[in-house]
Amino acid sequence: MGNRTIEIKRLSGAIGAEIAGVDLSRDLTNRQFDEIHQAFLDNLVIFFRGQELPPDRQVALARRFGKPMVFRFAKGMEEAPEITEVVKEPNQKKGFGDMWHSDSCYLEKPPIATMLYAVETPPYGGDTMFANTCLAYDALSDGMKAMIAPMRVVFSSALKSEGGRAANQALRGGMTATNMDKADSLEAEHPLVRTHPETGRKGLYINTHHGVRLAGMTEEESKPLFTYLCNHIAQPEFTCRFRWTPGSLALWDNRAAQHFAINDYHGQRRHMRRVTIGAA
Numbered sequence: 001m002g003n004r005t006i007e008i009k010r011l012s013g014a015i016g017a018e019i020a021g022v023d024l025s026r027d028l029t030n031r032q033f034d035e036i037h038q039a040f041l042d043n044l045v046i047f048f049r050g051q052e053l054p055p056d057r058q059v060a061l062a063r064r065f066g067k068p069m070v071f072r073f074a075k076g077m078e079e080a081p082e083i084t085e086v087v088k089e090p091n092q093k094k095g096f097g098d099m100w101h102s103d104s105c106y107l108e109k110p111p112i113a114t115m116l117y118a119v120e121t122p123p124y125g126g127d128t129m130f131a132n133t134c135l136a137y138d139a140l141s142d143g144m145k146a147m148i149a150p151m152r153v154v155f156s157s158a159l160k161s162e163g164g165r166a167a168n169q170a171l172r173g174g175m176t177a178t179n180m181d182k183a184d185s186l187e188a189e190h191p192l193v194r195t196h197p198e199t200g201r202k203g204l205y206i207n208t209h210h211g212v213r214l215a216g217m218t219e220e221e222s223k224p225l226f227t228y229l230c231n232h233i234a235q236p237e238f239t240c241r242f243r244w245t246p247g248s249l250a251l252w253d254n255r256a257a258q259h260f261a262i263n264d265y266h267g268q269r270r271h272m273r274r275v276t277i278g279a280a
């Protein structure tokens, strides 16, 4: 632990660390913030347990890391519009975020981070997996790296399938097929290989959740490379898996990590509060 004020325990060889020794409901000192921020950059997703975090404190904490954003496709909490409630009721089947992705990549400026707080968790299941897209990039051959270096990916917010639209039902106030139309969809193009602005590491920025095609190619032409790279990122050795308990909080780096909310707890309730964070 050295001179650190917080304790950091890595969760896997690839990504993720659990942090202890800090009460997030209180204002962080600059030193605590610097240590937590460094742990966030080093591990790409950090987790805390047993935190009492009412909505206003969650937004205040998010503000230390950047600018909390308002999620366009669901109504935020009355008292904290930056918070989207992700709730799956026992009678619902569809989950939200149950595909590998990073958040809102259809925006010109996607969120740098996402903060998710667990209010209620099922007795089993409902874990979230995370993948390190920099490690996935590093593991590619030089030939593949050279080929994909100039490529760009087109992302869209249009939920492509009935399943995707239904997934929004797991958002409190979320838009569904009945209240979302084409006009609401956003599109943005980003480099397939992104250089992290703070660490300088290169990572893969591609997923089939919002990714439509490679720029300059048809969807059909893009498919083989999409499939290869997305499967490559999801390999177990690039991932970790987090078991939620009420009061857990995760903060992940959308620039270098992807996540997957496992939808394996039908008949149980799961209630999370989510804030996406843009650059300050």
Ligand code: SIN
Pocket: 086, 096, 097, 098, 103, 114, 116, 127, 128, 259, 260, 261, 262, 272, 274
């Ligand atoms: C998300 O994709 O942002 C939701 C993740 C989760 O609920 O675990």
